[in-house]
Amino acid sequence: MSISAFRAELGDIPQEDNPRLVQQRSRDHYWYSPILKAKLDHVTAEVVVSPRSNDEVKTVLAAAFRHGVAITPRGAGTGNYGQAMPLSGGAMLNLMNMDKVLDIKPDRVRAQAGAVLEEMDHQTRAAVHGELRFHPSTYRMASIGGFIAGGSGGVGSVRWGGLRNLGSILGLKVITCEAEPRELDLEGEDILKVAHAYGTNGIIVEAEMPLAPAHDWIDMIVGFDDFMAAARFAEAVALQDGLLVKEVAPCAAPIPEAYFNRHKPYIKAGQSVVLIMVAPVSAAAMTLFTSHSRGEMLYRSDRASEEELKRLPPVYELAWNHTTLRALKVDPSITYLQTRYPTIDHVEKIVSLLGDELPMHIEMTRQDGIVTFAGLPLVRYTTEARLEEIIRIHEDNGCNVFNPHRYTLEEGGMKRTDQKQLDFKREADPRGILNPGKMVAWENPDFDFKAGKAWLFDGLNPVHAA
Amino acid sequence: MSISAFRAELGDIPQEDNPRLVQQRSRDHYWYSPILKAKLDHVTAEVVVSPRSNDEVKTVLAAAFRHGVAITPRGAGTGNYGQAMPLSGGAMLNLMNMDKVLDIKPDRVRAQAGAVLEEMDHQTRAAVHGELRFHPSTYRMASIGGFIAGGSGGVGSVRWGGLRNLGSILGLKVITCEAEPRELDLEGEDILKVAHAYGTNGIIVEAEMPLAPAHDWIDMIVGFDDFMAAARFAEAVALQDGLLVKEVAPCAAPIPEAYFNRHKPYIKAGQSVVLIMVAPVSAAAMTLFTSHSRGEMLYRSDRASEEELKRLPPVYELAWNHTTLRALKVDPSITYLQTRYPTIDHVEKIVSLLGDELPMHIEMTRQDGIVTFAGLPLVRYTTEARLEEIIRIHEDNGCNVFNPHRYTLEEGGMKRTDQKQLDFKREADPRGILNPGKMVAWENPDFDFKAGKAWLFDGLNPVHAA
Ligand SMILES: Cc1cc2nc3c(=O)[nH]c(=O)nc-3n(C[C@H](O)[C@H](O)[C@H](O)COP(=O)(O)OP(=O)(O)OC[C@H]3O[C@@H](n4cnc5c(N)ncnc54)[C@H](O)[C@@H]3O)c2cc1C
Ligand SMILES: Cc1cc2nc3c(=O)[nH]c(=O)nc-3n(C[C@H](O)[C@H](O)[C@H](O)COP(=O)(O)OP(=O)(O)OC[C@H]3O[C@@H](n4cnc5c(N)ncnc54)[C@H](O)[C@@H]3O)c2cc1C
Numbered sequence: 035m036s037i038s039a040f041r042a043e044l045g046d047i048p049q050e051d052n053p054r055l056v057q058q059r060s061r062d063h064y065w066y067s068p069i070l071k072a073k074l075d076h077v078t079a080e081v082v083v084s085p086r087s088n089d090e091v092k093t094v095l096a097a098a099f100r101h102g103v104a105i106t107p108r109g110a111g112t113g114n115y116g117q118a119m120p121l122s123g124g125a126m127l128n129l130m131n132m133d134k135v136l137d138i139k140p141d142r143v144r145a146q147a148g149a150v151l152e153e154m155d156h157q158t159r160a161a162v163h164g165e166l167r168f169h170p171s172t173y174r175m176a177s178i179g180g181f182i183a184g185g186s187g188g189v190g191s192v193r194w195g196g197l198r199n200l201g202s203i204l205g206l207k208v209i210t211c212e213a214e215p216r217e218l219d220l221e222g223e224d225i226l227k228v229a230h231a232y233g234t235n236g237i238i239v240e241a242e243m244p245l246a247p248a249h250d251w252i253d254m255i256v257g258f259d260d261f262m263a264a265a266r267f268a269e270a271v272a273l274q275d276g277l278l279v280k281e282v283a284p285c286a287a288p289i290p291e292a293y294f295n296r297h298k299p300y301i302k303a304g305q306s307v308v309l310i311m312v313a314p315v316s317a318a319a320m321t322l323f324t325s326h327s328r329g330e331m332l333y334r335s336d337r338a339s340e341e342e343l344k345r346l347p348p349v350y351e352l353a354w355n356h357t358t359l360r361a362l363k364v365d366p367s368i369t370y371l372q373t374r375y376p377t378i379d380h381v382e383k384i385v386s387l388l389g390d391e392l393p394m395h396i397e398m399t400r401q402d403g404i405v406t407f408a409g410l411p412l413v414r415y416t417t418e419a420r421l422e423e424i425i426r427i428h429e430d431n432g433c434n435v436f437n438p439h440r441y442t443l444e445e446g447g448m449k450r451t452d453q454k455q456l457d458f459k460r461e462a463d464p465r466g467i468l469n470p471g472k473m474v475a476w477e478n479p480d481f482d483f484k485a486g487k488a489w490l491f492d493g494l495n496p497v498h499a500a
Numbered sequence: 501m502s503i504s505a506f507r508a509e510l511g512d513i514p515q516e517d518n519p520r521l522v523q524q525r526s527r528d529h530y531w532y533s534p535i536l537k538a539k540l541d542h543v544t545a546e547v548v549v550s551p552r553s554n555d556e557v558k559t560v561l562a563a564a565f566r567h568g569v570a571i572t573p574r575g576a577g578t579g580n581y582g583q584a585m586p587l588s589g590g591a592m593l594n595l596m597n598m599d600k601v602l603d604i605k606p607d608r609v610r611a612q613a614g615a616v617l618e619e620m621d622h623q624t625r626a627a628v629h630g631e632l633r634f635h636p637s638t639y640r641m642a643s644i645g646g647f648i649a650g651g652s653g654g655v656g657s658v659r660w661g662g663l664r665n666l667g668s669i670l671g672l673k674v675i676t677c678e679a680e681p682r683e684l685d686l687e688g689e690d691i692l693k694v695a696h697a698y699g700t701n702g703i704i705v706e707a708e709m710p711l712a713p714a715h716d717w718i719d720m721i722v723g724f725d726d727f728m729a730a731a732r733f734a735e736a737v738a739l740q741d742g743l744l745v746k747e748v749a750p751c752a753a754p755i756p757e758a759y760f761n762r763h764k765p766y767i768k769a770g771q772s773v774v775l776i777m778v779a780p781v782s783a784a785a786m787t788l789f790t791s792h793s794r795g796e797m798l799y800r801s802d803r804a805s806e807e808e809l810k811r812l813p814p815v816y817e818l819a820w821n822h823t824t825l826r827a828l829k830v831d832p833s834i835t836y837l838q839t840r841y842p843t844i845d846h847v848e849k850i851v852s853l854l855g856d857e858l859p860m861h862i863e864m865t866r867q868d869g870i871v872t873f874a875g876l877p878l879v880r881y882t883t884e885a886r887l888e889e890i891i892r893i894h895e896d897n898g899c900n901v902f903n904p905h906r907y908t909l910e911e912g913g914m915k916r917t918d919q920k921q922l923d924f925k926r927e928a929d930p931r932g933i934l935n936p937g938k939m940v941a942w943e944n945p946d947f948d949f950k951a952g953k954a955w956l957f958d959g960l961n962p963v964h965a966a
Contacts, residue, residue, distance in 0.1 A: 140629070141715065141781040163606070163629070195741025201785035202742040222788045244744070244781045247713040249607065273869025275661025276668040278710075315607040315710045319667035322688045403739025405869050 036101045037080050043097040047090050050082040064116035069439040079120040084128040088239050092215040106469045107233035109180025112172040116441035117184045117232045121471035122493040144242040147179025164245030167194040171354035179238040189281045189350045191399040207240035210462040227458035232472045235459035249313040253335035253349035261286040261306040267327045268308045272398040272405045281311035283353045286394040293360040300332045309349045357395045361412050373409035374434040444474045451475035502567045503546050509563040513556050516548040530582035535905040545586040550594040558681040572935045573699035575646025578638040582907040583650045583698045587937035588959040610708040613645025630711030633660040637820035645704040655747045655816045657865040673706035676928040693924035698938045701925035715779040719801035719815035727752040727772040733793045734774045738864040738871045747777035749819045752860040759826040766798045775815045823861045827878050839875035840900040910940045917941035
């Protein structure tokens with residue numbers, strides 16, 4: 035591959051090659067994982083390219099194809115698994131210059147891939163009182179393209195499920211990496227070829243998403259002396275069909291008092307909490323339900339002073355992976371897992387087995403129509419072996435783990451090849467230039483996921499010389 | 501009781517005493533049940549009183565209290581269980597003159613009890629693009645007060661659950677039946693005292709309801725050769741979190757071809773169907789899901805001609821108790837049951853046991869957060885004994901039956917006293933004047949619901965002389 039020949043063909047498309055800046059842009063939140071941190075710390079691209087239009091994206095991809103330069107797409111770089119890290123060096127394709135909201139209808143919005151989620155909601159709220167059905171807790175930074183390519187769900191998933199559900203994404207415009215890059219409009223099931231494929235088989239340049247009605251969501255924090263009481267309350271809230279909520283997340287003590295710095299004054303020692311976002315129309319019913327359930331209303335944003343509202347982050351920035359982030363800031367030895375507890379009894383079992391080694395954090399979500407405990411427990415990390423043991427303890431007790439300490443699609447997820455994604459990569463990225471090393475099925479079709487070893491990408495090299 | 505003394509105190513409040521008209525207004529859809537038909541056919545009030553304001557309601561109730569005249573409130577009279585029938589004669593209190601929408605906010609609407617549901621939606625759609633979360637299939641006739649006092653849920657319950665859920669009703673204004681009638685504003689759990697109490701413990705004069713976003717719902721009818729395939733598809737649709745649907749109802753052959761007169765040309769012989777209402781934003785995903793599930797798209801309103809749209813009733817008027825109504829019109833020997841099948845296997849079991857004696861009709865609903873099969877199967881009625889047997893077959897196979905052949909609150913529902921409703925009746929209707937005979941706990945606190953006999957109200961008399 036020849037980076038310089040590649041770069042020479044890009045005309046006035048903005049490029050950045052200051053090594054420090056390039057390295058910054060070559061990273062995501064991989065460092066949440068001590069394991070990924072060790073493996074990926076040295077990874078960096080050689081240049082960041084920032085196209086401003088679909089045509090410029092085509093120019094970049096055609097040049098990359100010709101010269102065999104690895105291309106790693108990047109939105110805001112808030113992914114947690116090193117998804118956006120350029121394992122083979124080459125060029126970062128920064129999409130954040132393509133950030134326009136293109137079209138707003140009462141029930142849907144179309145935007146460029148680099149549009150930031152919060153900004154999209156800002157515009158759709160003003161135009162049609164609509165907002166995205168759900169968003170990651172990185173709402174204020176993350177791009178719609180990065181969310182679709184690398185995320186799964188988030189705030190709102192308790193009502194709407196996640197990205198992989200039919201109907202959650204209405205359409206994508208994707209550019210292929212070929213001698214003559216094509217623009218493809220994907221709809222219906224074709225969307226699944228590219229969604230959550232880490233950008234390995236096409237560059238998303240536009241996305242059309244359904245809108246839900248916007249509400250002036252009220253943040254509530256409800257306290258319980260006992261975590262299982264909090265978890266039971268959270269489940270009951272999520273099962274209340276008449277209560278319009280956007281977020282329900284129980285967090286075990288000592289998470290709230292130890293890591294929610296700004297909210298500390300509201301939380302008693304030893305208290306577990308449930309983080310809630312509720313629509314004004316359901317606020318009275320929620321208050322009633324809370325007091326019936328003997329929950330203590332520690333905070334509600336609709337009763338907060340101007341000054342409190344300014345000082346305190348929104349509740350969703352205590353939730354999802356922000357819980358982990360806040361813990362990491364206080365205690366860098368902490369990491370986390372992604373789990374799924376089929377029932378409250380499974381939650382109780384794991385809590386009783388692992389105690390404070392695994393401070394429990396759950397996101398109530400709907401999965402295939404069923405209210406589910408999606409776990410994002412913190413882990414007081416000691417060794418990789420112990421982490422594997424904790425995963426095994428989960429699996430032995432009938433709980434699923436989606437390993438966030440892996441940078442490949444397969445190992446973090448379903449532990450098998452997604453044939454649709456692989457087939458589409460053959461078509462859309464025949465030279466295997468897009469985000470190399472992230473799709474095991476492409477690099478090493480015979481890899482045995484059951485053998486229990488992490489797959490290591492051969493091309494995981496130090497920076498190439500140009 | 502002295503009807504004439506009572507009437508003399510009403511001033512210019514409209515009264516009607518033409519016996520034929522009064523009898524018409526003394527009836528609801530009790531005749532869906534051959535059992536209720538036999539028991540209640542002779543029931544009639546002596547006068548219909550139609551107040552136009554809260555003050556006039558108070559005047560009526562104070563006079564009734566003084567003179568011991570039974571008062572039976574009535575909305576549109578579309579109830580199915582004789583709820584609105586004046587078992588002790590007396591006066592019908594017609595609320596349909598109090599039909600104003602009082603206040604519309606982006607997320608809620610407040611209306612007088614006699615407001616017709618369709619008209620409420622009409623106004624809220626225009627004002628804030630909102631609509632009621634769910635409505636009975638008698639949408640075009642039923643009143644909000646009658647729905648709250650006598651209904652349970654309907655079109656939209658697949659997403660939002662039913663009236664009894666916390667948060668489904670925001671507030672009620674109720675007038676008590678005392679020497680000096682009081683106006684009470686009920687909120688929170690107090691609402692449950694009066695909701696679904698058949699007007700036995702207070703007259704609802706205003707209601708505040710939450711709004712959901714309005715959509716231009718698309719009607720779809722999907723055909724399957726096999727009913728269980730239709731039922732499985734219906735469940736799968738209801739479980740798809742990303743598909744925004746308002747109605748999902750599988751109906752077994754021969755219901756569609758035999759009873760859906762106007763839709764007959766669309767339906768093949770022997771076909772079972774699933775009735776669907778889907779939001780435009782989910783239409784493409786629904787079409788995809790349908791073809792994947794090998795369903796045949798028989799009809800969709802967004803592809804229908806002007807002429808078809810004029811000729812065909814909306815899909816929701818094939819569903820809920822409209823299914824029964826359409827069957828009854830063709831075959832007067834038909835009646836129905838209200839059931840609940842915990843799982844699809846229960847559905848299959850009952851279908852295999854009862855076959856065409858019980859043409860199956862299911863409404864997919866959410867109940868306490870769980871997608872459930874709410875059955876409204878037709879019954880080819882022979883004898884009361886056989887009907888009881890069919891109920892027993894359900895119960896023996898772990899399926900609940902809510903008996904629609906009973907006119908009391910308890911026997912149709914939970915088979916036990918609702919203590920809150922009873923306590924509130926003591927307070928709000930100390931003389932027991934409101935809708936006598938409908939609350940067993942009031943009339944006969946010691947009645948044994950388990951003995952298997954229907955309770956018969958003593959006061960179920962022919963018309964009193966004035
Ligand atoms: C504190 C914190 C909280 C988080 N909470 C959540 C959460 O609640 N839910 C959730 O799902 N995730 C969560 N994440 C992960 C991540 O923030 C989200 O998935 C986010 O949407 C990613 O968007 P991004 O623009 O930062 O994407 P990036 O990190 O830049 O990219 C993500 C992946 O998509 C690829 N990609 C980016 N843009 C494109 C494109 N246009 N075309 C093709 N491929 C592309 C990248 O190569 C990478 O593989 C969280 C992360 C952090 C650090
Ligand atoms: C074809 C058909 C389909 C139906 N589908 C559904 C359905 O999908 N879901 C459903 O829940 N029901 C259904 N029903 C039953 C009924 O139509 C609804 O419950 C409807 O909402 C009743 O409204 P109404 O105005 O006709 O009430 P009415 O029948 O007039 O009254 C219902 C009950 O409430 C009392 N009442 C009426 N107004 C007041 C008031 N202001 N204050 C106190 N008490 C009052 C009456 O005394 C009576 O006991 C159906 C009935 C038919 C005939």
